[in-house]
Structures are given as structure tokens and as C-alpha cells.
Amino acid sequence: MFTWLLFATLFCTGTQLGNGPDNGVPQCGVRDMMGTHDSSKQKILVTWEDDSSCSTGHDLLIYELQVLRGNEPLHHDEVFVTADQIGSTHSWSWSPPWALECASHSVRVRSRNKNHTSPWSSVQAVPETSPQQRPKLYPMDRIFEVGSRFTFCCILEPGGQFHKMYARGNSTAVNTTKISNQTYALTVDLHGPSDRCRTNVRCNSDDHGTCVYVGYRPDVGDLKCESRDLMSVECQWSVKRDTHLSRKNRTEYELLGRPCSACDKKSNKCRCKQSVEVNVGERNWTLTAQNVLGKMELTDQADLTKRVHMFAPENVAALTVNARNVTLEWSWGIQKYHELDLLCQIQLNYYGQTHTRNYSGVGLNFAVLSGLIPNQAYTAKVRCGTKQHFWKWSENSASTFHTKGDIPDALDVWMQTGSNQTIIVWKTLLANQSHGEIITYEVTWAKASEKKPQHKREIPPHERSVALSLDADEEHLVAVTAQNMHGMSSPSAITVPRHHPGRVMNVSLITGANGGFHVSWPANPAASCGYVVDWCPSLGSCSVEWVKVPLGVTTATVLSENFTDGVRYSLSIYACTPGAPELLERREGYVRETEIQPGQFELTWKQLGSDVEVSWPAISLRSQSAFIQGYVMYYTTNSEHHQGHGRMSSVSTDNPEATSLTARNLPVSSYTFKVMSLTSIGECGDTSLSVTMSSATDNLIMVIIISLVSVFVLLSLITILCYRHWACVKQKVYPPIPKPILTGNWLTSLDKPAQYRLQYDSRDSETDIVEVPELCSKLTPVDGDISQEEEGPCVVTQTQSPNAYCNQPLRNSSPAALPLISKNLLPPFRGMLENPSYNVALHIDEQYIQQPGVGSVSPSSRELQDVTCAEKNCAGYQPQSLKETSSPI
Missing domain, CATH: 2.60.40.10 (Immunoglobulins)
Incomplete structure (x- = not known):
């Protein structure tokens, strides 16, 4: 306790x-x-x-x-x-x-x-604000930082009524509170920057409000300080974020407590320079950035003697200019640069190319540029920096010069061989190779076995090839040189091989990529100086292009501004040897395959029973813009009543050499066939054909109709020809028979045989007379009639030569010797007279039998006794063996 x-x-x-x-x-x-x-x-x-x-x-x-x-x-x-x-x-x-x-x-x-x-x-x-005559918003035109929260208040006029407070723009109203009877407050979150009156707060209506400006405090970085003349410091930094404040509220900068500002809004880079004593050793270089929203400090610790950013060299010029070397000089505006160990870089630009060379030395102010191209315009850019403590390159100082001319470089020569001639081609020398304007080209050639060139030809400067007719059985050495005003280039020689007409080289396919061809091949021991790849379109005449590959390299990328999509090119690979180039391989391909144009097939068709075979001729290489890997044929029926109407079927082949496709087991109908080629880029070159199949009965009827029509047409043609040439046909088949005329005393005494002749009418034949040795023997007239003394046939015989068939008149006969002949004797003379040698029949008409001394005798003026010859075998007149038989009275 x-x-x-x-x-x-x-x-x-x-x-x-x-x-x-x-x-x-x-x-x-x-x-x-x-x-x-x-x-x-x-x-x-x-x-x-x-x-x-x-x-x-x-x-x-x-x-x-x-x-x-x-x-x-x-x-x-x-x-x-x-x-x-x-x-x-x-x-x-x-x-x-x-x-x-x-x-x-x-x-x-x-x-x-x-x-x-x-x-x-x-x-x-x-102090407390007294009420106004109308509502008043506070604060007025205030600047706030992005993301802040602020409370605005509205003081009403005496006796005024409050209705609402609200915010507009990139902001959010949180809540509204009552401070006193006449004062109300609104808390607002400000989200985004606004350098203009885009965000505002209103009280009761739009007529009473205040503007709000929202931005950022300074945000800078990357402070680096250096010295350019060793008598001042120059610092630069970057603005990482815009403050979005107006010019009167911009950011203020201080370096070492002294104001400075020089900013580039486009690059957001700032720079500040102040005179200071530059000594060896590090020290702090402090930058302060401040605006109404805040303040920021940056510090860079550096020894400026190790951060020397030199100024650009001055008065850069080429003093001594030769064909292949130039002396370039410049000067320094800062005296202390002569005491520094400098590293200078010279950049040479010429003909689209750039080469850089470095030089060093204390107070360096000149450089000798060697290995230049004659007759070439150069631009030289010089920049320098400290060598021991390199910090930055200075800005460039430029100068231009033009080297003196010289003889041309050796030409790049190749050949294009054919069966009749060889074309020697060479590439155009560029400006950095010709060293002046080319005046002429000189081509010399001789057989490889000859020691000196035997032939020479000058080629104009605008040409790049020459055609030579060389002995195909011999190798030839061809040399080409170029000449300008300074002299002639070294000769470029190439050996043209013998022509081997029977040699066949297999061709492989190649696919292009990236606008060209990537070619590779196995190494060849015969290649002692590299390889050559040349190319040309596979069809038509062309100017060959080539690229030379050094020894040890077995790949090449073939590019050309003349390459065209959809064109087939042939590439050849040669081994470069001490003699003639040796052909190793051949390739064919497209830089880029394109679709084969529609309508490339000339379609024909034939029906084989229920099969339809569609054929086409091989597509020419000129029409092929891609490798054909096969063919496909689509077909569909056109008949709406057919069961498969609208359904497409197909048949295909992967043989690129195919020229036909067959659709099998097709019902008789109308079809549409579409043939397309198969390529790596898809199906293309489509061509359509509509066909209508026929049944087997229709085919038979058609064959019969065609046969009948053919026979009818043939007979019609024969009839027309025979009608139009009837005279000729009659002459050949049934020539006119000469009409015989009997003259002379052919009826004589029975004891003395007589010879008679048949007289033809000269109007019917050119042959006038046929001699008849003996018509009838032993005939004796009795009472004015003709009788026969002794029995026996009435024989008329004649031996006739084939070469002398003619009726000669009987010159010794007289009209009195012609007896009267009975009509019964006429039928034997009316019979057929066959001439075996000429196969013709002669008809004897009674009107040509004449009486002696009298003209034509009519049957009514003379009496003839009947003589029956039928029994005596006297039925006709036969020139070769003519026999007549008369019966006695």
C-alpha cells in the first residue's frame, strides 16, 4: 500500500x-x-x-x-x-x-x-470571403498535377439557391458537400493533361464556372556534360515527358545555379553551355529543372579533359591530285587541338560506294589518299576525335575532287557459241572502270595453234559484241581490248572450244527465289581459275549474261534487272580452265512462275463406245509460264434430265508429256469438258469444250447414210463426167465404123477367080481401100441370075497385115463385071465384119453395092434370085478369113 x-x-x-x-x-x-x-x-x-x-x-x-x-x-x-x-x-x-x-x-x-x-x-x-452578387467558383484558373484530387467550392450570392456542381472534361466528380449556408464544395479527380480550358467545374449552370489546367512536373534525364574547346562546359539532356503547361508556366533550368535553357521541342533535347576552367579531375555538374508543379535535379560526374567533343575540321581541300592518289589537308580553329593526339576518319564516296579510312597523329591536319580510281569524282568527309580518351566524333567537313584519267581496266569477256558462228560479248565498263570515254574496242583472234593473232577487227564504242565465223574443228584464242584517250587496256582473252555437234547435255530444272536463281554445283577438278554461270531466255534470240565465280566457291546467286516473271531461262555452268571453258551442267527454270493463260489447249474429241477421249497438241514452251506437272480434265453433263446433272467429275495424269485424257463409261448425253494444266502454283490454262455423245444405233445409221451419200455423189460425178465428155468416151469405147463400098468386077467366071476391093466412104475414115483377094469362086451367071457350077462353099478369103488395114479400090474392075445380086444374097454382106486386129465391126449397107456402069441399083429394078447361105455358112464378112456359101439353083 x-x-x-x-x-x-x-x-x-x-x-x-x-x-x-x-x-x-x-x-x-x-x-x-x-x-x-x-x-x-x-x-x-x-x-x-x-x-x-x-x-x-x-x-x-x-x-x-x-x-x-x-x-x-x-x-x-x-x-x-x-x-x-x-x-x-x-x-x-x-x-x-x-x-x-x-x-x-x-x-x-x-x-x-x-x-x-x-x-x-x-x-x-x-480571411473569410464575403458573398458576391452572383455565384463564384474557387479557385480560378488553377494549375494542377495529373492524377491529383482537389476540392472546388461555390459561394452563392445572398439568398441564392444551390442546385448542383459538376465537372467536365478529363475529370471525375467524387462528391458534393455543404460547408455553410452559402458555400458548397465539389471534390474532383483530375485524370489527364489539359493545357487549355478543356477541363472545368461548373456551379448551377454553364454560366458560372472555372477553368482547370492539368499538367506534369518536370521529368528530365540523360544528363551528359562535355567540353568542346577545353574552356567551357556544355551539357545536354533529354525531356522524357512534356509538362503540357503553357509557355508562361514552362520549365526553368539552371546549371551550376545559373539559369540556361535551349531546348528543341521536336527532338526533346536541351543544351546548356557555360564558361568554366577545365582542369584534370572529376567534378559534379548539377542541373535543376523546375515548374509550378515541382522541381527536379540531375547530376553528372565527369572529367572534362576526357570528354572532348571536337569541332569539325575547317578548310578541307585536296591540294595534290593525281590519277590514283590525292593529298587532303584541313585546319583547326581551336589552338589547343594542336596539342592533342588526334584520330581522324576520312569517308570517300564515289559512284554510289563508300569507303572509310583512319589516320592518327598529334595535331593531325592532312592525309594522303592512295589507291584511288582514275578519272573519278570523289567526295571526302573528314571528322576527328581524341585518340587516347575517345569521346565522340566531330561533325563532318566535306570536300570534292576529281582524279586524273588513266587507261581502262581489263574487260569482262564471255562468248555465246552456235553452229555457224561464235559471238564474243563483253560487259560495259563503269565510270570507275573506263577511266575516261571509250573510243573503240579491238578484237583479235587466231587459232590456238598459232602463236600470233591473225585477224583483227575494230568495234565502235556503242557496241558490246562481235560475231565471228570460226573453224568449228579448231580451238581459237580471242582477245578484246578497250581504248580511251589515255591508252589501251590490258587484253582480255578467251578460248573458243571446238564445236561438238553430237554432244547432248542433260537439262535439270531449277526454281527461282527472291527475284533470281540460287545455283550450286559440285566442285570440278578441271576448274583451275573458277567457274562461269551464264543465262539467257530459253526461247528466241537473246544477249547472254554471265557472272564469274572465284576458285573454291561452288555457289552463285544469279540476279539481273532483265529477269521477267513467267519466262523460262536456261542457265549453263562452265569450269574455267587454262584452255577453253568446259561445260558442266545446264539448268532451266523460272524466276517466278505465273499462271498459264486460259485457252492454251486446242481441244478435239472422239467417242469410243461409252468413252470420250479429249486430245490437244502439246503446249509450246513459249506459252508455258510455269512448269507443267500434269493435266486434269473436269467434265459435267449439260442435260437437266440426266441423273448426274451439275455434278462435276475429273480425270487427271501426272505425265507432263500427255496430250489426251479419256472419260470412261459415260451415259449418252451432252457434256462440257474443261482441261487444265497442273503447276506448282495451281491449276491454270483452262480451256472448255462442249460435246454431245451419240448412241451405237445412231452411229450405224450415220455410217449407212454416209456410205449411200458417198456412192450417190460418186455416181453423180461419173455421170456428169461421161455426159460432158461423151464424144471422147464414144470414140474410145464405140468408135464409128467406116461404111464399105464395093467396086470392081467381083463376080467373074467360075474358072477365073477374081479379086475385089471394098471401098470405104472417105467421109468416115482416112483409110480408103481394103483389098479382098477373093470373094467367091466359080460363079456362073444363068439367065440373068447367079448360079454356082459346082457345089462347095462360097468362100471369100483375105490375108491382111495388121499394119495395112485399108480398103483399096479395084482399079482393073469395070462396071460390066458387076452382076445383079439377089436380095437373098445381101444378108451375108449385112452381117458383122470383124476385124481381129482392131476389134471393130463393119456394117455393109446395100446402098453402097453398085451395078456395072450404073449408079446405085434399087431393089425394084433388078431381079435377084434367092440364094440361101444359111445352109452354106455364108453368114458374114470377116476380113481375116471371110467365107461365103451359095446354094445351087
């Missing part, structure tokens, strides 16, 4: 000593306290001084500050004062998260040292 009473007494005594004025330690208070505010920056500023009792006995003082809005505490803060700061004026500022004009604000301050606290000292910082 006594212990608890003693503890309570000591605790109370200690408390009184700590808080009361009589603890033996002087109280430290506040004096001369002042409070102000800045409405534009919405800040409260309070200043005060230490009481005289604070001057001794205190190592550290703590001042507590409290902000009150009316009588309501809103904010608490502390300020620490060290022993060396005691006795000076202290200040404190604060930006509240609401408008200062919304209510009166006061600040009170007290000191605290260990366990001793002084009483509060207060000051009025912001």
Missing part, C-alpha cells in the same frame, strides 16, 4: 515538472508570427522567429503547426530546427487540397523540446 502511494506521488510530481513553467528550464516560445496566402498558387505561408528563451540549452527544437478551417483542425505538420538555426526566422508553406477561398483558415504553432511543450500561438492566414 505504501509502495503504490509513493509511485502515484512521484508520477504526479514529474508531470507537473514537465508541463509547468517552474521546471528549471527556460520556456522556448514563438514570436513575431505572421500568416499570408497566395491565391494564385493556393498556398498558405507562415513565418515566425524563436523566442529569446530558445537561444540556449536546446540542441533540437520541433515546431508543431496546425491548420484550422474555422474551428475544425484540417492539417498537422512539424518543422525541425537545429542548434545552428535557432535564433533565425523560420517559414512554412502548405497547399491545401481545397480552395482557400472556401472558408477562413488559421494556423497555430507551438514548440516542443524533449518533454516540454510551449502554448499555441495562432495567426489568421486566410
Whole structure:
């Protein structure tokens, strides 16, 4: 009990000593306290001084500050004062998260040292705003940081009614509160930057409001400091983010406490230069960036003697210019550069090419450029830097010069051989190879067995080839040189091989890629100086192109500005040997395959029973814009009543040499066939054909009809021809028979045989007379009639030569010797007279039998006794063996 009473007494005594004025330690208070505010920056500023009792006995003082809005505490803060700061004026500022004009604000301050606290000292910082004639929003035109939250207030006019507060733009209203009868507050979150009045707060209506500007505090980086002349420092940095503040609120920069600013808005790069004494050793170079929203500091630690960024060389010029070397000189505007060990880089640009060369030396101010191209325009760019502690290259200084001319470089020569002639071709020399304008080309050639060139020809400068007629059985050595005003180039020689007409080289296919061909081949031991790859379109005449590959390389990428998609090219690979080039391989391919154009097939068809075969001639290489890998034929019926109408079928082949496809087992109908070629890029070159199939009966009927029509046409033609040439046919088949005329005494005494002749009418034949040796023998006239003394046939015989068939008149006959002939004797003479030699029949008409001394005898004027010859075999007249038989009366 006594212990608890003693503890309570000591605790109370200690408390009184700590808080009361009589603890033996002087109280430290506040004096001369002042409070102000800045409405534009919405800040409260309070200043005060230490009481005289604070001057001794205190190592550290703590001042507590409290902000009150009316009588309501809103904010608490502390300020620490060290022993060396005691006795000076202290200040404190604060930006509240609401408008200062919304209510009166006061600040009170007290000191605290260990366990001793002084009483509060207060000051009025912001007086209360009196009501206006109309609603007023606070703060006006304030700048805020992106992402902040702020409370705006609206003070109504006396007796005014509050309706609403709202925010527009890139912001969000949080809540609305009532501060007093005439004052209302709206808390707003500000999301994005706005350097114009795009975000605003309104009270009651759009007529009463305030603009809000939202931005960022400074954000910079990459501070680097260097020296360019060893008498000043130059720092540069980058702006990482735009503040989005207006020009009057832009960011201010200070280097080493001195203001400077030179920024490029496009590149967001800033630079600042100040004169300083550059000494060996590192030091801090501090940059400060500040705007209304905040402040930022950057520091770079560097020894500027190791960070020398030189200025560009001055007065760069080429003093001595030759065909293949030039002396380039320049000067320095900074005297201290002559003491530095420099590294200079010279960049030569010519004919679209760039080469870089490095030179070094103390105070370097010249360089000799060798290995240049004659008659070539150059641009030389020079830049330098320190060699020992290289920091940066200087800017470039440029100069141009033109080297003197020289003889041309050797030509790149190749050949294009044929059966009748060889074409020697060479590439055009570029400007950096010709070293002047080419005047002429000279071509010399001779057989490989001959020691000196035997033939020479000059070629105009605009031509790049020459055609030579060489002996195909001999190798020839051809040399080509180019000449300009400075002289003639070294000869470029090539050996033309013998022609081997029977040699066949297999051709393999190649596929192009990336606008050209990538070719590879196995190494060949015969290649002593490399390889040559040449190419040309496979069809038509062309100018060959080529590329030479060094020894040891067996791949080449073939590129040409003359390559065309869809054109087939032939590539040949040669081994370069001491003699003639040796052909190793041939390839064919397309740089890029394209679709074969439609309508390339000339389709024909024929029906084979229930099959239809569609054929086409082989597609020419000129029409092939891709490799054909086969063919496909689609077909569908056109008949709506057919069961498979609209359904497409196909048949295909992977033989690129095929020229026909057959659709089998087709029902009789109308079909459409479409033939397409198969390529690596798809099916193309489609051509369609419509056909109508016929049945087997239709085919038979058609064959019969065709046969009948053919026979009818043939007979018609024969009839027409016979009708139009009847006279000729009659002459050949049934020639006219000459009409015989009997003259002379053919009836004589029975004892004396007589010879008679048949007289033909000269109007019917050119042959006039046929001699008849003996018509009839032993005929004796009796009483005016003709009788026969002795029995026997009446024979008329004649021996006639085949070469002398003609009727000769009987010159010794007289008209008296012609007896009267009975009509019964006429039939034998009316019979057929066959001439075996000529196979003709002669008809004897009775009107040509004449009486002696009388003209034609009519049957009524003479009496003829009947003589029956039928029994005596006297039935006709036969020139070769003519017999007549008469019966006795």
C-alpha cells in the first residue's frame, strides 16, 4: 500500500515538472508570427522567429503547426530546427487540397523540446470571403498535377439557391458537400493533361464556372556534360515527358545555379553551355529543372579533359591530285587541338560506294589518299576525335575532287557459241572502270595453234559484241581490248572450244527465289581459275549474261534487272580452265512462275463406245509460264434430265508429256469438258469444250447414210463426167465404123477367080481401100441370075497385115463385071465384119453395092434370085478369113 502511494506521488510530481513553467528550464516560445496566402498558387505561408528563451540549452527544437478551417483542425505538420538555426526566422508553406477561398483558415504553432511543450500561438492566414452578387467558383484558373484530387467550392450570392456542381472534361466528380449556408464544395479527380480550358467545374449552370489546367512536373534525364574547346562546359539532356503547361508556366533550368535553357521541342533535347576552367579531375555538374508543379535535379560526374567533343575540321581541300592518289589537308580553329593526339576518319564516296579510312597523329591536319580510281569524282568527309580518351566524333567537313584519267581496266569477256558462228560479248565498263570515254574496242583472234593473232577487227564504242565465223574443228584464242584517250587496256582473252555437234547435255530444272536463281554445283577438278554461270531466255534470240565465280566457291546467286516473271531461262555452268571453258551442267527454270493463260489447249474429241477421249497438241514452251506437272480434265453433263446433272467429275495424269485424257463409261448425253494444266502454283490454262455423245444405233445409221451419200455423189460425178465428155468416151469405147463400098468386077467366071476391093466412104475414115483377094469362086451367071457350077462353099478369103488395114479400090474392075445380086444374097454382106486386129465391126449397107456402069441399083429394078447361105455358112464378112456359101439353083 505504501509502495503504490509513493509511485502515484512521484508520477504526479514529474508531470507537473514537465508541463509547468517552474521546471528549471527556460520556456522556448514563438514570436513575431505572421500568416499570408497566395491565391494564385493556393498556398498558405507562415513565418515566425524563436523566442529569446530558445537561444540556449536546446540542441533540437520541433515546431508543431496546425491548420484550422474555422474551428475544425484540417492539417498537422512539424518543422525541425537545429542548434545552428535557432535564433533565425523560420517559414512554412502548405497547399491545401481545397480552395482557400472556401472558408477562413488559421494556423497555430507551438514548440516542443524533449518533454516540454510551449502554448499555441495562432495567426489568421486566410480571411473569410464575403458573398458576391452572383455565384463564384474557387479557385480560378488553377494549375494542377495529373492524377491529383482537389476540392472546388461555390459561394452563392445572398439568398441564392444551390442546385448542383459538376465537372467536365478529363475529370471525375467524387462528391458534393455543404460547408455553410452559402458555400458548397465539389471534390474532383483530375485524370489527364489539359493545357487549355478543356477541363472545368461548373456551379448551377454553364454560366458560372472555372477553368482547370492539368499538367506534369518536370521529368528530365540523360544528363551528359562535355567540353568542346577545353574552356567551357556544355551539357545536354533529354525531356522524357512534356509538362503540357503553357509557355508562361514552362520549365526553368539552371546549371551550376545559373539559369540556361535551349531546348528543341521536336527532338526533346536541351543544351546548356557555360564558361568554366577545365582542369584534370572529376567534378559534379548539377542541373535543376523546375515548374509550378515541382522541381527536379540531375547530376553528372565527369572529367572534362576526357570528354572532348571536337569541332569539325575547317578548310578541307585536296591540294595534290593525281590519277590514283590525292593529298587532303584541313585546319583547326581551336589552338589547343594542336596539342592533342588526334584520330581522324576520312569517308570517300564515289559512284554510289563508300569507303572509310583512319589516320592518327598529334595535331593531325592532312592525309594522303592512295589507291584511288582514275578519272573519278570523289567526295571526302573528314571528322576527328581524341585518340587516347575517345569521346565522340566531330561533325563532318566535306570536300570534292576529281582524279586524273588513266587507261581502262581489263574487260569482262564471255562468248555465246552456235553452229555457224561464235559471238564474243563483253560487259560495259563503269565510270570507275573506263577511266575516261571509250573510243573503240579491238578484237583479235587466231587459232590456238598459232602463236600470233591473225585477224583483227575494230568495234565502235556503242557496241558490246562481235560475231565471228570460226573453224568449228579448231580451238581459237580471242582477245578484246578497250581504248580511251589515255591508252589501251590490258587484253582480255578467251578460248573458243571446238564445236561438238553430237554432244547432248542433260537439262535439270531449277526454281527461282527472291527475284533470281540460287545455283550450286559440285566442285570440278578441271576448274583451275573458277567457274562461269551464264543465262539467257530459253526461247528466241537473246544477249547472254554471265557472272564469274572465284576458285573454291561452288555457289552463285544469279540476279539481273532483265529477269521477267513467267519466262523460262536456261542457265549453263562452265569450269574455267587454262584452255577453253568446259561445260558442266545446264539448268532451266523460272524466276517466278505465273499462271498459264486460259485457252492454251486446242481441244478435239472422239467417242469410243461409252468413252470420250479429249486430245490437244502439246503446249509450246513459249506459252508455258510455269512448269507443267500434269493435266486434269473436269467434265459435267449439260442435260437437266440426266441423273448426274451439275455434278462435276475429273480425270487427271501426272505425265507432263500427255496430250489426251479419256472419260470412261459415260451415259449418252451432252457434256462440257474443261482441261487444265497442273503447276506448282495451281491449276491454270483452262480451256472448255462442249460435246454431245451419240448412241451405237445412231452411229450405224450415220455410217449407212454416209456410205449411200458417198456412192450417190460418186455416181453423180461419173455421170456428169461421161455426159460432158461423151464424144471422147464414144470414140474410145464405140468408135464409128467406116461404111464399105464395093467396086470392081467381083463376080467373074467360075474358072477365073477374081479379086475385089471394098471401098470405104472417105467421109468416115482416112483409110480408103481394103483389098479382098477373093470373094467367091466359080460363079456362073444363068439367065440373068447367079448360079454356082459346082457345089462347095462360097468362100471369100483375105490375108491382111495388121499394119495395112485399108480398103483399096479395084482399079482393073469395070462396071460390066458387076452382076445383079439377089436380095437373098445381101444378108451375108449385112452381117458383122470383124476385124481381129482392131476389134471393130463393119456394117455393109446395100446402098453402097453398085451395078456395072450404073449408079446405085434399087431393089425394084433388078431381079435377084434367092440364094440361101444359111445352109452354106455364108453368114458374114470377116476380113481375116471371110467365107461365103451359095446354094445351087
